[in-house]
Amino acid sequence: MELLKEFEVECVRADNPGPFTLDGSNCWLIGRDPCWIIDSGPPIDAHLDRLASEAAVRGGVGGIAVTHDHADHSGGLEGLLARVGEVPVGAAAMELATVSLADGDTFGPLSVYATPGHAPDHLAFVSSEVIFTGDAVLGEGSVYIAPDEGALIGYLEALDRLIALELKLLCPGHGPALGNPRERLTEYRDHRLERERKLVEALAEGLRSSDELLDAAWGDVPPILRPAAEATLAAHIDKLAGEGRLPEGAERPSIGDYGGL
Ligand SMILES: [Zn+2]
CATH class of the missing domain: 3.60.15.10 (Ribonuclease Z/Hydroxyacylglutathione hydrolase-like)
Known part of the structure; x- marks a missing residue:
């Protein structure tokens, strides 16, 4: 180059x-x-x-x-x-x-x-x-x-x-x-805002468990990257919560340690 x-x-x-x-x-x-x-x-x-x-x-x-x-x-x-x-x-x-x-x-x-x-x-x-x-x-x-x-x-x-x-x-x-x-x-x-849009849409449809939310907004992610998508979902949920946009009962995934990856 x-x-x-x-x-x-x-x-x-x-x-x-x-x-x-x-x-x-x-x-x-x-x-x-x-x-x-x-x-x-x-x-x-x-x-x-x-x-x-x-x-x-x-x-x-x-x-x-x-x-x-x-x-x-x-x-x-x-x-x-x-x-x-x-x-x-x-x-x-x-x-x-x-x-x-x-x-x-x-x-x-x-x-x-x-x-x-x-x-x-x-x-x-x-x-x-x-x-x-x-x-x-x-x-x-x-x-x-x-x-x-x-x-x-x-x-x-x-x-x-x-x-x-x-x-x-x-x-x-x-x-x-x-x-x-x-x-x-x-x-x-x-890309981040698009994931957020899909997540907000899934929440509006009434989905609450982290598996459902992942399937709805990160369904295209290959299985090996699913734990990373879970971490990212948690970050998105934190953002919505901080902005007062998170409906009650939405599950925030519990997160492992990806620090070495
Ligand atoms: Zn790296």
Whole structure:
């Protein structure tokens, strides 16, 4: 993709494919002398070797920014630091982070955007006209929203802020890089609102159990992603409850831990 060259961006994809990780976790390098890395990826030696050697070709590492603390994005951090040396690590809230990042901060060439939803501490990073979205927005398919107070409202607000930016290249945590970020970001917002519309419709028809609601609004989701859809349903129910739009008796699914996915 020409845009990657234009913005001096490169993807090193880890070999950890799966229903949540698509072809694997994307780790991104941007710039040279030094370059900056977005996400370490998982703790797979061959992957970390490749990431470190690509970074060395680019004149070393200025710092590592982490989108969120899920194992497929940050699990390899210790191994990566062992390979590239003690460089600054920026993240929202993480044990290995040396720089604590929040919305509006800058970290090297990166501007920090809080993008809660998939994880409460999720960050996106923008450098000139490039956005690194982590798992807030993927190159293919959709993401699950982890139910957390205000998660979905915060997520939709974050998407609206990103939609307003002038961007040319979207580099996601999984799936291919995409041109026209605004189109993709808008699709993501519209997709969430469409799920909400279906959910509200199902509730209006009198459906209440989480299984019925899932069938009605997430019926197209393959069985392996059903637990993730359940988590997302809980986030949608929390949003409706917060807005006073949830009818009595609607079942909020009890949620397992998807933090490692
Ligand atoms: Zn991920």
